[in-house]
Amino acid sequence: MAQEQAPCTVYFDGSCPLCRAEIGYYVRTDEAGALCFIDVSQAGAAVPDGLTQREAMQRFHVRAGDGRLLSALRRSSRSGGGCRAGAGRRGLHRCRAC
Numbered sequence: 001m002a003q004e005q006a007p008c009t010v011y012f013d014g015s016c017p018l019c020r021a022e023i024g025y026y027v028r029t030d031e032a033g034a035l036c037f038i039d040v041s042q043a044g045a046a047v048p049d050g051l052t053q054r055e056a057m058q059r060f061h062v063r064a065g066d067g068r069l070l071s072a073l074r075r076s077s078r079s080g081g082g083c084r085a086g087a088g089r090r091g092l093h094r095c096r097a098c
Helices: 017-029 053-057 087-095
Strands: 008-012 035-039 059-063 069-074
Touching: 008 017, 017 035
Parallel strands: 008 035
Antiparallel strands: 008 059, 059 069
């Protein structure tokens, strides 16, 4: 009997328009429900252990089903603190196999 693996949890900055658009894509395409999403920009949001809220907002973080914490897209200072479009897709696609 195959053991069911826990879903991946994606921590993201919901105050960033590009981050919201990126996460919106994954919400729409995650038909299997393998991902859950936590907006770490909200007051009192649960952030990954060992990170401050500010650190969690600076890049996507993914808690894999096996408990590992993976980090993806880093915010670009050249874009005024916004995220570099497209880079996150590659990062999260690598994590979809969690």
